[in-house]
Amino acid sequence: MTAVPQPSPSADRDTAAARGAADDDALDTPDTRPRFTIGEVLSALRGDFPDVTISKIRYLESEELVHPQRTPSGYRKFSVADVGRLRYVLAAQRDQYLPLRVIKEHLDALDRGEPVSGSGSAGGVAGQPVGTAPLPGPEFAAAAGLSADQLADCVQFGLLSADSQGRHRVADLPVGRAVAGLARHGIEPRHLRVYRTAVEREAALLEQLVAPVLLARSEEARSRAGEQLQELATLSSQLHSGLLESRLREVLGG
Template identity: 65%
Template sequence: MPGARASASGDDAAGVHAARLTIGAVLAALRDDFPDVTISKIRYLESEDLVHPQRTPSGYRKFSRADVDRLRYVLTAQRDHYLPLRVIKEHLDALDRGLPLPGTGPAPPPPAREPDRSVQEPDGEPAEAVVPPLTPDEFARAAGLDRDQLADCVQFGLLVPDAEGRHPAGDLPIAQAAAGLARHGFEPRHLRAFRTGAEREAGLVEQLVAPVLRSRSEDARARATEKLAELAALSAQLHRALLEARLRDLLRP
């Protein structure tokens, strides 16, 4: 149940080998349903006592599946029901005590996808299931593009297929954005500036974390991975804020 508090003792009772996720893995698990979620947002919800991950001896957060369900519950309540965090916390506190919700709350979230237990992370925990690449037809259909538009996205560098011409599912947000812009008259050739800007931003971020990523220390690499995700979120926030400010200028008399 999403309201069940994921305490350390409770999880231990459920089994000391229960899978635990890094904050980056949690972000990846939530992104499909909540594209705007960021590592900073997850940390904020923790600071508001809405989710309770364990901490490793080095201080890194480790989330249980119950923690992820709890986050889904909070994010769904905010997005679909516009509930303030104070009210959501009252709902979760009621669920923690085994009481009925105070009024009609959001529907329970869907269960988290089971991990692929045939793949192990470096610390011995099962990794998230890997979605296989999509054929061009599957990818275009999922993105809302026709084959010509998909070919143009590849030609102008927005999408990079593998050696067999397939596309990673992780590139779907790019293709879906291109499809949405196409409905407003933007062709892939018009979007090269976005690709160039993203490459420059990635280069700046790489300068900050590349030395750590080369480290053989798993803790150091975990810190770098978390920092990468946070920097990406902040870069996206800055890009959106600058674009919105420029568009506001266009509306001024």
């Protein structure tokens, strides 16, 4: 069986893979030869990106950020270069909070052999730096891919919050991007209140589990509680993804 490609430890290697052609003979090298199924690609990526799903990979393909070949039966086949492009996209979303439009511009530039401004650093929209300071509403909306009305709806229905000056936390950008993606499928913020309710109940359950540790009120205890919460959150996310995928398989008759 063909070995599944392992996540590359080198950012430079990821960039080279994103270009899709390391030299004149690139089309004849294993790096660009389609050979991996979407399931194998998912396994390769999940080590660094636990939240990635098959649906996410398909969505990135639909946005023309990766171009796997198809077998005569219609199955996707990915190359090592394709996996590199996916890693580049996922890292840019997670670490730099870049919208897909900007990431696509970066990939197009890399394909042409051009340098990318701010590549490899904590960049933001259009290469501008994104720090930890709150973002004004318009900047947050642009980074998340939301319209002004969608952002207002997110606040109204409790999906996002703003401070007294109407600014939003950078850490909330993943929520905004998810809402924007769902909106493209016709799911509006008002339909997502069920997620907020579920999260509040889940957070309350996890809080009960670490409450005895927090009673000690020491820095060491709070550190232990933080580590425990992080582990619980990861397991909870895995449970949610597994249950949802299982239910969707039933919908598809699988």
